[in-house]
Amino acid sequence: MESLKMIQQTIVYLEDNLLMDIQLDTLARHIGETPFHLNQTFTMITGMNIEEYLTRRRLSEAAADLIAGKVSLLEIAAKYGYADAAAFNDAFRDYHGLSPLQARTHRQQLKQLNRLYVKLAVTEEPPLSYMIESKVQSRLIGHRTQIASKALYNHFLIADLLLDHYEEGKLAELAEQGDGPLYLVVHPHPYGLELFVGVASDEKTLLETEHLHHTKFAVFKKRGHLDYIFNEIWQSIEQQISVMLDYRKNDYYIAQLNLPLDFNSFDNKISFYLPIE
Template sequence: MDVIKQIQQAIVYIEDHLLEPFHLQALSDYVGLSPYHLDQSFKMIVGQSPTAYARSRRMTLAAQDIISGSSRLMDVAKKYHYNDTNDFANDFSDFHGVSPIQVNTKRDELKMQPRLYIKLSTTEKPPNAYRLEDTEGISLVGYAKFIDSDHLENPFKVPDFLEDLMENGNIKELQRYNDVNPHELFVVNCPLDEGVEIFIGVPSERYPSHLESRYLPDRQYAKFNLQGELDYVVNEAWYYIETSLQMTLPYEHNSLYVEVYPFDISFDDPFTKVQLWMPVDQEQYLNFD
């Protein structure tokens, strides 16, 4: 339930600051969620990212200002922090598909975004099953990638990273270091103050110098067994978790979470089996030196 409240707070904050430049980090600090989890939760609940929502609301208000005829185009551009009228006109046209000078003749084509409000609803759709499981600590070796808060909108961050590693032969290399159970590929998403670290690795007792190492400490996870296309299966599970499990599953929103994949990854197979581990208790994400 806390995340629903935080997303409501985020919407209020965005609405109160539409005449100011938007910064995901500032919004993150205000609502108390990491930029990564804020961006992800907002998209799952609202249907678009905080950045996209803020832009659509600004472009809507700008269109209303132009329609009213009370301000010159130059003044409207300055109001929304554009130093150049042409830059504003280009952004306006890119968003609405209509130039500022066409607004009054093509009002029906404007993409107006009303202010959003959140409400809870019931559903007849059966819930995704999960199990609570205490898991012993796991030592991992692999590759890490940091994504800053300005580049979190891409919903395919993990599949893209996996694909890069596959093309470079790194997944096969990691498989050779997977000398202890479980014999699977781990993806650890760790929210940080200014973005997220994605770590892809395997359980191992060896620590080669060219690979990075991480340690998943003993903790309890809610484990979901998923099946579907790699690009969408985890995002669909997240949507269910964010919209349906807020009041029943006390998972840690600002903690790491884990995805577990088979080594024979296929991006097109609708029957790919993936596990999603949601941390139930707050724990520390440890680095090996």
């Protein structure tokens, strides 16, 4: 229920400030949550991130203004935060598939996203299965990356980071220095996210280090494409698992993957460790 309450509070804030410049950091502080979890929960429950919701709502309202015909195109562009008519035209066409000038004559083809409201629902689809496991404390060596809040709107953030590490030779370097699987450690914080990619090792190193200190986790095992597998796991956690399992929110989360990674395959195996109370 906590997630649904947070979604409702977020929607109220977004609708009350629909014509304002809304920053994820500011919104998260208002709700009392980290930017990562606020956007993650919103995305997994509604099917769109906060930025996408704002864009679709604004362009839906802009379409209504165009049909009404009471104000000029320039005034509508300015009202919804676009620098000029050209920028508004591009955004409008991207969303509706029509130019603003076609809105009145093709109104049946326009998309319309009205304000969302929260409701309870049930499904016949079971949640991901998980096991409760204890994990010994361990030391990782690897690379730490700070992610700004704005970048959290990228649905492929983690896959993109892993691909960058692969292309820069960092994954090969880690495979040579460590023994066993690749670890991805996710640390949410008030200004974004910290991601650590590494391998277990007790050897001396010039690389950065990370120490895993929790012992009790709910462990999810899944196979899939790196572009989608993280969101698929989080979707099940946010929509179903969180109702029946108390986990340590805004603590760190661990993804364990086997090397080498295959960025074109749906056969990558992942173990996802969710810290529990």
